[in-house]
Amino acid sequence: MKEKHxxxxxxxxxxxxxxxxxxxxxxxxxxxxxxxxxxxxxxxxFGTSQPLVDQSCMWEECDARCVEVCSPxxxxxxxQEDWGRLMANPDWNPVPIVVGGKxx
Amino acid sequence: xxxGYCDKVARIDLxxxxxxxxxxxEKLKERYIGGRGFIARWLVDEVPADLHPFDPQxxxxxxxGPLTGTIVPTSSRTEIGAVAPETGIFSIGSVGGSxxxxxxxxxxxxxxxxxxxxxxxxxxxxxxNIEIKDASWYWGKDVFETEHAMxxxxxxxxxxxxxxxxxxxxxxxxxxxxVDRVRSAGRGGLGAVMGSKNLKAVAVYGSGSVxxxxxxxxxxxxxxxQKAATKKYFASRWKSGTYGALTRYNKAGALxxxxxxxxxxxxxxxxSAECYNExxxxxxxxxxxxxxxxxxxxxxxxxxxxxxxxxxxxxxxxKELGARCGMHEMDAILRAHDDLNxxxxxxxxxxxxxxxxxECYQRGIITSRDCDGLELSWGNTDAIIPLIxxxxxxxxxxxxxxxxxxxxxxxxxxxxxxxxxxxxGLETVATDPRGQPxxxxxxxxxxxxxxxxxAYGNFEYGGMDDASMIRISGTTAIGxxxxxxxKGKAGAFLxxxxxxxxxxxxxxxxxxxDLGFPEALVGVLNTATGASYSADSLYNVGERISNLERxxxxxxxxxxxxxxxxERYLKEAVPEGPAKGKICDLEPMLREYYQxxxxxxxxxxxxxxxxxxxxxxxxxxxx
Numbered sequence: 001m002k003e004k005h006x007x008x009x010x011x012x013x014x015x016x017x018x019x020x021x022x023x024x025x026x027x028x029x030x031x032x033x034x035x036x037x038x039x040x041x042x043x044x045x046f047g048t049s050q051p052l053v054d055q056s057c058m059w060e061e062c063d064a065r066c067v068e069v070c071s072p073x074x075x076x077x078x079x080q081e082d083w084g085r086l087m088a089n090p091d092w093n094p095v096p097i098v099v100g101g102k103x104x
Numbered sequence: 105x106x107x108g109y110c111d112k113v114a115r116i117d118l119x120x121x122x123x124x125x126x127x128x129x130e131k132l133k134e135r136y137i138g139g140r141g142f143i144a145r146w147l148v149d150e151v152p153a154d155l156h157p158f159d160p161q162x163x164x165x166x167x168x169g170p171l172t173g174t175i176v177p178t179s180s181r182t183e184i185g186a187v188a189p190e191t192g193i194f195s196i197g198s199v200g201g202s203x204x205x206x207x208x209x210x211x212x213x214x215x216x217x218x219x220x221x222x223x224x225x226x227x228x229x230x231x232x233n234i235e236i237k238d239a240s241w242y243w244g245k246d247v248f249e250t251e252h253a254m255x256x257x258x259x260x261x262x263x264x265x266x267x268x269x270x271x272x273x274x275x276x277x278x279x280x281x282x283v284d285r286v287r288s289a290g291r292g293g294l295g296a297v298m299g300s301k302n303l304k305a306v307a308v309y310g311s312g313s314v315x316x317x318x319x320x321x322x323x324x325x326x327x328x329x330q331k332a333a334t335k336k337y338f339a340s341r342w343k344s345g346t347y348g349a350l351t352r353y354n355k356a357g358a359l360x361x362x363x364x365x366x367x368x369x370x371x372x373x374x375x376s377a378e379c380y381n382e383x384x385x386x387x388x389x390x391x392x393x394x395x396x397x398x399x400x401x402x403x404x405x406x407x408x409x410x411x412x413x414x415x416x417x418x419x420x421x422x423k424e425l426g427a428r429c430g431m432h433e434m435d436a437i438l439r440a441h442d443d444l445n446x447x448x449x450x451x452x453x454x455x456x457x458x459x460x461x462x463e464c465y466q467r468g469i470i471t472s473r474d475c476d477g478l479e480l481s482w483g484n485t486d487a488i489i490p491l492i493x494x495x496x497x498x499x500x501x502x503x504x505x506x507x508x509x510x511x512x513x514x515x516x517x518x519x520x521x522x523x524x525x526x527x528x529g530l531e532t533v534a535t536d537p538r539g540q541p542x543x544x545x546x547x548x549x550x551x552x553x554x555x556x557x558x559a560y561g562n563f564e565y566g567g568m569d570d571a572s573m574i575r576i577s578g579t580t581a582i583g584x585x586x587x588x589x590x591k592g593k594a595g596a597f598l599x600x601x602x603x604x605x606x607x608x609x610x611x612x613x614x615x616x617x618d619l620g621f622p623e624a625l626v627g628v629l630n631t632a633t634g635a636s637y638s639a640d641s642l643y644n645v646g647e648r649i650s651n652l653e654r655x656x657x658x659x660x661x662x663x664x665x666x667x668x669x670x671e672r673y674l675k676e677a678v679p680e681g682p683a684k685g686k687i688c689d690l691e692p693m694l695r696e697y698y699q700x701x702x703x704x705x706x707x708x709x710x711x712x713x714x715x716x717x718x719x720x721x722x723x724x725x726x727x
Contacts, residue, residue: 014390014397017205018330021175021393025319031174032209032313044261045252047389047401047415068327069175071334071395072342072388 004077005058006066006095007086008051013074015042015049019066026065037103038066038095051075051095054103107317108170108633109133110211114234116227118301119160119219123234128213134635135719135726138169140196140606141649142214143185147194148652148724153659157189157293158275158300160220166207166266166306167214169609173205173314173393175326176628177333178611180205180391182283184266188292188552190277190453190508191529193657195292195552198606200391201284203264203308210310221302226267228258229308239304244270246446246496247282254307267305268295269448274498275299276506278453278531286399286416286445287391292530292552293508295448317634325627330395333619337396342388344377345398346419351376352565353423356585357683358539360532361427362482363459363523364672367536368681371432375422379434389415396613404435414442423534424455429462430482440489447496456531457505457512458491463523469516476501525670527554528662537673537690539683540564542582542591545693548667549595551653558602559595560616572618588689592696600646603653607645622646648718651710654703655724664708667694 017033017040024035033039037057042049051074064077075095078086086092115124136145143165151163164186171179182204185196207215210229217227224239241257242250250267264284271279272295279295280288290297298304316322340348350372353359357367373379384404390397404412412435421441422434431437444451458480464470465480472479476494478487478501494502504512509531513524525532530553537544546559563573564585573580576597577590598616605615608629614620623639630637637645668674673688698705702714709722721727 011387014388014394015392016390016394016397017392018175018395022323024313025175025316025323028313029319030313030315034311035313044255044263065323069330069395071330071338072397 001061002079004079006051006053007076007078007092008095009074009091010093012072013040013049013051014072015040015047018069018071019051019075022065022069026062034102039098052098053095054101055097055099056103058097107315108174109138110208110213110314112212113214113216114212116215116217116234116236117219118217118221118225118236118303121221121236123236131726135645135648137604137607137645138172138213139167139181139183139609140185140198140603141645142167142607143183143196144194144649144652144656146216147185147187148656151187155187157187157192157297160301161218162187162297164217164294164297164301164303165214166217168204168208169607170633171628172609173208174316174632175323175330175393176610176632177326177330177393177395178391178614179393179609181606181609181611182207182289183606184281184289184294186290186294186297188294189275189296190292191553193528193552193660193662194653195290195294196606197289197291197294198557198612199283199287199289200394200611201264201287202392203266203283204609205392206264206308206310208310208314209312210308211312215306217301217303219301224302224304226254226303226305226307229306229310230260231310231312242304243273246270247448248285248446250305251285254305258307260309262309263307264309265305265307268298269446269496271448271496271498271506272296272299276449276495276498277508277511278450278457278495278506279448280450282445282448286414288445288448288451291450291453291555316632318631322628322631325631329619329624329628333614334395336619337613341396341398344381345388345400345417347380347417347422348377349419350422353535353539354427355682356539356565357678357681357686358536359423359427360525360534360536362430363428363463364525364536365463365679366681367539367678367683369427372427374432375426375434375437380417380422384434384438394611398613402438404438407435409435409439412439412442414438414445416445417441420451420533424452425488428459428534429455429488431485431488432483433485436485436489440492443489443492443496447492449492449496452533453508453531454492454495455534456525457509458488460509460512460523460525461505464516464520467519469520474501522671525672527669528666530554532556532670536678536683537669537688538678538686541586541588541688541693542595544669544673544688544690545591545595545697548669548690548694549599549697551650551657557612559598560602560612561594561598562616563594568617575621586686588692590696591693592698593700595693595697596650596700600643600650602646603649604642604646607649644718648720651714651718651720652724654708654710655720655722658708659724662708664705667708
């Protein structure tokens, strides 16, 4: 399997949680946070949002619905040939990986 | 099989501090789907027509739909309804944000609240725990203070909170219920209904999820819808939210200016989307489950209102406070808009009553002595901003305006009545129907008074393709802005579409054109719930709700004579600008609407055939 990682664009996430629910729908047939490998952290005052993924996102096979459902194109699943370009661009970051979280 | 739904309703009696959980009735689901349909049914069944809106026995209902909290585009919606004190009829409003999603994740479809607590309380819902807690400490706090304090006190930053400000506590007729700080539902004074129950807030966090009947088919149905919705709306929303429409209203001569003395605003460039985007906007945000971000965060970094930071600007912000009240300094508009949210006031009705007072002041019907010394000249920021606070706190001249346009007009005499812009007691939005006639029909027929969101047609300004226009009215003639042909039928069709959309849990943006047609939405409904609606039966639910709300209005004294517009729109030609010389030619549209609905022109009731078709009797009972 080709190594790919999720990247996100800073300051563009709207906090809609569609990625969260697309993941839980694919994994467990429900729309919710608990069953999803992605969490969106939204600040209660500012509405700023950013994604995190559970480490099992690295090895669970899936069809990347989180990327497909993201209308502002915040999330991208990126293969090695594009890592350098995105890492050099301050607008992009790899989605942080949580260890010891709900699915680890 | 509870899919889409949680199959639980919490009945909360604030007099006795009792919470009962009851299952959702299967028949109710089948006939009314959820949200607005449930609320209309419960209000008809459980609230006597002569009951005062503030009677403890009165209901305040918060209800989600089966699609709320899912990946159906725009599915964040929660409906809040009660009999409104400002109008005396039902007001069922829709709100986005995260409240409905969190309520469903806590395992509840709806809350039916009755009674009146002796002391201030709030309802805290955390998964299966529902508590009625002391709110004395929050009473008197504004919306922003309340939310912040409630999160801290409960050690839960993720709470979604529906609360009232002191305006609701004091019974202000134009107070609303605020959700997630800056979103509101409950035009016609539902904030005051909540206040009458001594209920400060409902706060919810749920860690569960919404089960889906056929996850793979549902995913595919959602993706088809979402791709179409994104293609159609994303770019314009991302650029200019809903406020981008402002310039279009102005160009059409449909922007209520100076309380509709004109319909185009000479300072339009100063309140335009371009001005906001360039100088104030920080970025766009979306409600949970929505792929079309329509609200924005902003800041003011210079001048008198320096350091203001807030969010959720929409078209009404600039229409109502800008053109309608004559304000043209955008930083002051943003300050005033933030205050409306903070004080829990209706962002349409409050500017409407202020602009009404301004015209009465201009004409000498009231003087600065009546206004506690304020100089109520058009656009006077130094009067408008304090006045919003006085209305919010129900103080001085603000307490007069807090009663709404109709009540003020009654008090200020016959002359004032000519400038009072309301239908059935609810103030019109600042889109002038002389420049956009179908909206006039919508104000006249809306089941909660002059609500523009009940019909909310976009066909008069190129928002609908030919096939869709033919689908809803049988003709493309509705695309002619100043024509009347077909608009009655189109208005009824769109009202029914919004009625089932408000019951599913989707936003009005979905059900205003082809993406909201019953055949477009029936797939997501069936795959989410396991039900087997046809497009026709889904449409029939919308029609049932429209007719039920109609009967409820008739039971509360509404007659066909109330399905009208303020005299100014009907008789006073627009003096200048793009709609110069126009009035709103309501009657042909209204006659077509009645004919299509099969409503009796004399007594307003649906015909026996129509009643049978929607499964209701003349008293509004299910048959």
